Amino acid sequence: VRGTPRSLTELAPRECLRLLGSVSVGRLVFTTRALPAIRPACHVIDGSDLIIGSDADVPAFASAGPGLGPVLAYQADAIDPLSRLGWSVVVVGPARQVTDPGRIAACHQLLAPWVAGTRDHVIAIPSNMITGFRLAASG
Amino acid sequence: VRGTPRSLTELAPRECLRLLGSVSVGRLVFTTRALPAIRPACHVIDGSDLIIGSDADVPAFASAGPGLGPVLAYQADAIDPLSRLGWSVVVVGPARQVTDPGRIAACHQLLAPWVAGTRDHVIAIPSNMITGFRLAASG
Numbered sequence: 001v002r003g004t005p006r007s008l009t010e011l012a013p014r015e016c017l018r019l020l021g022s023v024s025v026g027r028l029v030f031t032t033r034a035l036p037a038i039r040p041a042c043h044v045i046d047g048s049d050l051i052i053g054s055d056a057d058v059p060a061f062a063s064a065g066p067g068l069g070p071v072l073a074y075q076a077d078a079i080d081p082l083s084r085l086g087w088s089v090v091v092v093g094p095a096r097q098v099t100d101p102g103r104i105a106a107c108h109q110l111l112a113p114w115v116a117g118t119r120d121h122v123i124a125i126p127s128n129m130i131t132g133f134r135l136a137a138s139g
Numbered sequence: 140v141r142g143t144p145r146s147l148t149e150l151a152p153r154e155c156l157r158l159l160g161s162v163s164v165g166r167l168v169f170t171t172r173a174l175p176a177i178r179p180a181c182h183v184i185d186g187s188d189l190i191i192g193s194d195a196d197v198p199a200f201a202s203a204g205p206g207l208g209p210v211l212a213y214q215a216d217a218i219d220p221l222s223r224l225g226w227s228v229v230v231v232g233p234a235r236q237v238t239d240p241g242r243i244a245a246c247h248q249l250l251a252p253w254v255a256g257t258r259d260h261v262i263a264i265p266s267n268m269i270t271g272f273r274l275a276a277s278g
Contacts, residue, residue: 025220
C-alpha cells in the first residue's frame, strides 16, 4: 500500500530493453519554444533502434542540420497507482525522423496508427542509451 | 482495438485539472546536463498549485536565482495499452522547491512517501498553464 517502505533499484540495460518491449505506449520528451514538452506516443523495438510513432510536432527536427538529429527522450513505465510499485525506463539519444518511404511503411506495419487523420511521424532513436529502475516493496 | 479510428480532442483547463486530480502518479520533465530528463513522481492539487513529490535531482533549482524557478513540465495520463484510448494532461510552469518546513510537512501528509530512504523533494508549480487531450474512438 501507499505507505509501505519501498526500494528503488537501477536496472541493467538488457532488462530495461525487455521491459520497454513489453509495452507499446510511452511518452516522447522534447523541447518546444524553449519549454519542456511531453506527449504520449507508441513504440516498438526494431533491432538496435527504438521506433516511435508520434503525432507531436518536434520543432528541433526542422532546425537540426542534415544528418543531425535533436536529442530526445522516450519514457515508458508501469507503476501501480495504489501501491506505486513498478518500473520506469528512459531512452535518450539523437533522434532521426524516418523519411525513407519503404522504412516508413515497414514501421507503420509494426506501429498501429496513433491518431486517425493525423500524419503520424516515425522517429528512430538508438536504444543503447537506456536506463531504468524498479520500485519494489522492501523489508 | 488498436486499428480503430480515433479522434484527438483538446480538453478545457477545468477538465484537465479534474483528470489530473483523479490520479496520483505522473512524470516530472526537466533538463539535466543539457539532456531531456523525465522521472515518475507523485502529485496532489493544492489550491492553485500542483504539488509534486519527487526523488529527482533537478539541477536547474540550484542554478535558478533566488525567487526564480526553472520551468518544468509535469505530465499524467491514463491510456489503455490495448485500445490506446484515454487522456493525457501536461502542466508547464515555473517551479519552486518548497522549503518551508511547515508546508513540507503538510505536503508530506498529502503525498505518500515516494521512495524509502530517499529525501523526497517537494516541488510546487502553478496549475494554471494546463493542457490536455482525450483520445476517443471515432465514427
